[in-house]
Amino acid sequence: MSAAALSAGPGGGRVDRSFFERDSVKVAPELLGLLVTANGVTVRLTEVEAYRQDDPASHSFRGRTARTASMFGPAGHLYVYFTYGMHYCANLTCGPEGFGSAVLLRAGEVVDGIEAARARRGERVAFRDLARGPARLAQALGWDRGDDGVDMVGSVRAGGTGFSVAAGPRTGITKAAEVPWRFWIDGDVFVSPYRRHPKAPPREA
DNA sequence: CCATTGATCCCCT
DNA sequence: GGGGATCAATGGG
Numbered sequence: 578m579s580a581a582a583l584s585a586g587p588g589g590g591r592v593d594r595s596f597f598e599r600d601s602v603k604v605a606p607e608l609l610g611l612l613v614t615a616n617g618v619t620v621r622l623t624e625v626e627a628y629r630q631d632d633p634a635s636h637s638f639r640g641r642t643a644r645t646a647s648m649f650g651p652a653g654h655l656y657v658y659f660t661y662g663m664h665y666c667a668n669l670t671c672g673p674e675g676f677g678s679a680v681l682l683r684a685g686e687v688v689d690g691i692e693a694a695r696a697r698r699g700e701r702v703a704f705r706d707l708a709r710g711p712a713r714l715a716q717a718l719g720w721d722r723g724d725d726g727v728d729m730v731g732s733v734r735a736g737g738t739g740f741s742v743a744a745g746p747r748t749g750i751t752k753a754a755e756v757p758w759r760f761w762i763d764g765d766v767f768v769s770p771y772r773r774h775p776k777a778p779p780r781e782a
Numbered sequence: 783c784c785a786t787t788g789a790t791c792c793c794c795t
Numbered sequence: 796g797g798g799g800a801t802c803a804a805t806g807g808g
Contacts, residue, residue: 626803634803644790661804662787668803681803712804722789749803772804775783 590735597652597730601627601671601678606744606760608669608680612736613729616719617693620685620708621736624761624768626747628668629678633752637677646726648677653730657720664712665721669729683711683748683759686767688736693719710769740765749774 592611597604605627613620628635636658637648647656648670656668656679668679685708687694694707694717708714715721743763746754754777761768 628803636803639791642791658803659789660802662789662802664787664804666803683803710804747803751802769804 591731592733592735594651594653594730597669597671598673599671601629601680602758604669604671605680605758606742608682608733609742609760609762610736610738610740612688612734613682613685613718614689614732614734615724615729618690618718619688620682620714620718621688621767622682622685623765624684624759626681626683626760627671627678627758628681629672630676632756632758634747634750634754634756635677637679641677645677648679649675650726651728653728655720655724655727655729657715657722657725659722660712665715666711667715667718667720667724669733681711682714684709684761684767684769685714686765687717705766709767745771746773748772751777754778 605625608622608625611622613622630637632638636645641649647654650670651674652671654670656670657665659665666681668681670679672678687707697716697719698707706713708717741763742760744757744760746757747759748771751774
């Protein structure tokens with residue numbers, strides 16, 4: 578996290594819009610450890626993935642559509658999509674307006690609003706699994722397609738520091754599966770179990 | 783390992 | 796406007 582990304586002062590530690598108005602690959606690792614609040618739940622981000630328009634694995638790769646419009650809009654907003662007929666996943670949009678890019682929020686630790694998170698995720702769900710996985714995180718934060726486009730600047734603030742960031746290939750994709758644009762907090766238990774896409778080409782030795 | 787589930791998009795008519 | 800493939804996943808064997 579660069580010092581310039583955070584505002585100082587009382588109630589500080591808030592991330593401003595310029596933080597998001599950069600390359601999503603740059604923004605992604607800096608999101609780790611930050612706190613995101615929505616609908617009465619706060620999550621500390623532990624795992625993210627970068628996507629951008631010149632990337633075959635990105636929803637924005639084939640150009641702007643009704644579904645992906647928010648990826649092309651101003652930075653610092655939500656891009657929420659529906660997938661596999663049953664799950665929502667959430668991204669924070671990045672880059673200059675007109676360039677489709679975002680960071681997928683893959684996992685986090687619920688640090689506030691545990692009751693609300695449990696009510697959405699299920700009373701019998703293990704604490705560790707409340708937001709461990711992109712669809713789980715979106716559900717814990719109460720997000721669905723109706724939240725697409727919501728401005729999140731002001732709902733993201735600094736958390737603790739003093740961890741190391743690890744990087745590796747992204748999960749669940751078949752294209753550009755070798756690009757190390759997945760970032761996570763090394764050793765954190767609130768990181769999703771890594772699963773390569775079944776049809777992704779085998780990794781080189 | 784595999785089923786689930788439906789929106790979205792491409793490409794053709 | 797329709798057929799068919801795809802899909803940034805999860806949960807249960």
